[in-house]
Amino acid sequence: MARYNFGQGEYKYFTYPLPTIIEKLRSEFYPYLAHLANQWYQQLNIETLYPKVYREYLQKCHILEQTRPTPLILKYEMGDYNCLHQDIYGTEIFPLQMTMLLSQPYQDFTGGEFVLTEQRPRMQSRVEVVSLHCGDGVIFPVSQRPIEGKRGFYRVNMRHGVSRLHSGNRYTLGIIFHDAR
Ligand SMILES: O=C(O)CCC(=O)C(=O)O
Numbered sequence: 001m002a003r004y005n006f007g008q009g010e011y012k013y014f015t016y017p018l019p020t021i022i023e024k025l026r027s028e029f030y031p032y033l034a035h036l037a038n039q040w041y042q043q044l045n046i047e048t049l050y051p052k053v054y055r056e057y058l059q060k061c062h063i064l065e066q067t068r069p070t071p072l073i074l075k076y077e078m079g080d081y082n083c084l085h086q087d088i089y090g091t092e093i094f095p096l097q098m099t100m101l102l103s104q105p106y107q108d109f110t111g112g113e114f115v116l117t118e119q120r121p122r123m124q125s126r127v128e129v130v131s132l133h134c135g136d137g138v139i140f141p142v143s144q145r146p147i148e149g150k151r152g153f154y155r156v157n158m159r160h161g162v163s164r165l166h167s168g169n170r171y172t173l174g175i176i177f178h179d180a181r
């Protein structure tokens with residue numbers, strides 16, 4: 001990760017054909033998330049409508065030359081971290097993603113908290129720490145989400161990252177729904 005100034009740790013992207021379980025996680029979570037994504041876009045007056053079926057969404061990515069698969073495994077050792085970032089890999093963005101923790105906090109590692117930041121217009125950033133157990137997943141916005149204000153919905157900017165590992169090894173599986181250019 002250091003190479004790209006993303007933090008410190010190792011990451012590996014899967015290639016097509018994806019392992020069945022990764023493929024299933026993507027295609028079976030997608031319809032629920034697409035429903036929410038469509039609600040968000042409606043609230044924000046964005047015309048995009050995500051198809052109900054994942055296969056159709058992936059075709060759209062591929063037509064737009066986003067053909068490289070984005071699911072990945074990340075490994076953190078003592079001292080490693082993941083800077084606050086947004087997983088944008090081209091102009092086509094599916095607005096929700098999922099990360100699953102594959103190690104047990106306090107048993108396999110300490111530190112290494114998953115964090116989300118939310119930047120509301122003209123305000124200081126807020127931070128949310130998501131405490132996960134091994135096998136838990138967190139579904140979160142890739143870059144923006146709607147919030148209801150006095151004059152309707154507005155967008156807030158989101159980033160995610162991982163705080164420094166104090167000891168041990170921490171593995172995660174990242175499921176991003178859009179492919180990369
Ligand atoms: O390791 C984590 O908890 C976060 C990994 C990440 O940035 C991602 O899944 O997109």
Ligand SMILES: [Fe+2]
Nearest residue numbers: 085087160174
């Ligand atoms: Fe990420």
